[in-house]
Amino acid sequence: KNEVEQSPQNLTAQEEEFITINCSYSVGISALHWLQQHPGGGIVSLFMLSSGKKKHGRLIATINIQEKHSSLHITASHPRDSAVYICAVRPENYGGATNKLIFGTGTLLAVQP
Amino acid sequence: EAGVAQSPRYKIIEKRQSVAFWCNPISGHATLYWYQQILGQGPKLLIQFQNNGVVDDSQLPKDRFSAERLKGVDSTLKIQPAKLEDSAVYLCASSFGIGGYNEQFFGPGTRLTVL
Numbered sequence: 208k209n210e211v212e213q214s215p216q217n218l219t220a221q222e223e224e225f226i227t228i229n230c231s232y233s234v235g236i237s238a239l240h241w242l243q244q245h246p247g248g249g250i251v252s253l254f255m256l257s258s259g260k261k262k263h264g265r266l267i268a269t270i271n272i273q274e275k276h277s278s279l280h281i282t283a284s285h286p287r288d289s290a291v292y293i294c295a296v297r298p299e300n301y302g303g304a305t306n307k308l309i310f311g312t313g314t315l316l317a318v319q320p
Numbered sequence: 321e322a323g324v325a326q327s328p329r330y331k332i333i334e335k336r337q338s339v340a341f342w343c344n345p346i347s348g349h350a351t352l353y354w355y356q357q358i359l360g361q362g363p364k365l366l367i368q369f370q371n372n373g374v375v376d377d378s379q380l381p382k383d384r385f386s387a388e389r390l391k392g393v394d395s396t397l398k399i400q401p402a403k404l405e406d407s408a409v410y411l412c413a414s415s416f417g418i419g420g421y422n423e424q425f426f427g428p429g430t431r432l433t434v435l
Contacts, residue, residue: 211362242426247431249324249326249411249426249428250363250411250413252423252424252425252426255423293363295362307365307368307376308365308424310362310363310364311362312361312362
């Protein structure tokens, strides 16, 4: 079992739909990242969370440390949101030495017009 | 601010050939990471540098992979000889430091196809 699990693996939505992508992890963490990867492109960091909720434009990320769960929400989705969304965690037991991230396998989102 | 630069963007080689990738991190970033991302999977850390020293190379297949960051700035990752299973996107990332809240910035990646 992976230490970081994402669901769903694939998601197709219609434009303007509200989208939720979930991330569950099994280790204690010091931070959780949501990343976006476009086909053929590099990775862009969307959010870094250690508690609560963050909002940027149409994107909202929440985290529940006790339940070891995070969600990424996209409001009023648009075809340009089509990408792979990756959840990554920094385990707390690594201390300051490596800043190591454990990545989920990603959620492939396709938003249709 | 310029981002993380990588070259080449794409490379196709035959198995048993050698290949090298180059990465130039964001100016002032002391920490540099190389990741391997196989299709359908999340990135896997191959090696992490702090300046010109190796912090973590526990998942680097040292029999065929090597990496260096001689002057603590840009870095090269080499595969010699390549195998079919090395086909992947190789991502370079950098961060200002190595603490838990140092955001990693990723380059565009190099897509390697081994035939």
